[in-house]
Structures are given as structure tokens and as C-alpha cells.
Amino acid sequence: xxxxxxxxxxxxxxxxxxxxxxxxxxxTAVGVHIQSxxxxxxxxxxxxxxxxxxxxxxxxxxxxxxxxxxxxxxxMQQTYQIQSExxxxxxCSGGExxxxxxxxxQKSV
Numbered sequence: 476x477x478x479x480x481x482x483x484x485x486x487x488x489x490x491x492x493x494x495x496x497x498x499x500x501x502x503t504a505v506g507v508h509i510q511s512x513x514x515x516x517x518x519x520x521x522x523x524x525x526x527x528x529x530x531x532x533x534x535x536x537x538x539x540x541x542x543x544x545x546x547x548x549x550x551m552q553q554t555y556q557i558q559s560e561x562x563x564x565x566x567c568s569g570g571e572x573x574x575x576x577x578x579x580x581q582k583s584v
Contacts, residue, residue: 476559476563476565478565478571478572479571479575481572481575482538482572482575482578483575485534485537485538485579486534486579486580488534489530489531489580492530493523493526493530496509496526497509497526509522531580531581534580535576535580535581538576539572539573539576540552540555541557541572542554542555542571542572542576543555544570544573
């Protein structure tokens with residue numbers, strides 16, 4: 476898997492989570508909580524936007540942390556080696572994940 480495929484899959488997962496949270500009928504515990512708020516259409520759109528940004532921030536930060544561009548939690552900033560099951564490297568620790576994450580998560584915002 477290339478760094479771009481890796482990042483693209485994170486973006487697909489983020490979008491799936493957002494859609495599952497906002498689905499009607501709800502398909503997740505988060506969706507049940509949102510539906511219980513009985514939001515107006517306008518407030519539902521605000522909730523969707525808020526969740527979209529929160530998920531974007533979380534996924535983007537994790538990807539940058541894995542690429543060594545920022546720390547994760549209380550861990551010091553460091554580069555991680557990401558490998559597929561067959562042992563082939565996904566990250567090149569040359570900023571490729573950071574670059575792709577920006578394209579998929581920030582540029583499209």
C-alpha cells in the first residue's frame with residue numbers, strides 16, 4: 476500500500492463514520508444520541524459540520540503523528556514505521572503521509 480492509499484483509506488473511514496453518525500435511522504450509539512436531541516434541520520447541519528471538523532482534526536493529527544510531524548498524546552514527536560501484513564513499508568518517513576493528509580483532509584475543507 477502506498478502512503479496515498481493509506482491516507483485515502485483514513486479519509487474514507489472518516490467519511491463513513493460521519494455518515495453513520497448522521498444516518499436516519501441511526502446506526503451507531505453516537506447517532507442515537509444525536510437523534511435524541513431532536514434537532515431542527517438547520518441545527519442538524521451545524522451538528523454534521525461540527526462532527527466533520529472534529530473527525531478531520533482527529534484523523535489528520537493521527538496521520539501527522541504517525542509520519543513524525545507531531546507528537547501523539549503525551550508521546551514525544553517521533554517517526555513510526557508502518558508496514559502492511561506482508562512486511563512492506565507504507566511510510567517513507569519523508570513527509571509523504573503528511574503531504575497526502577494535507578491534500579485529503581485540509582485542502583478539501
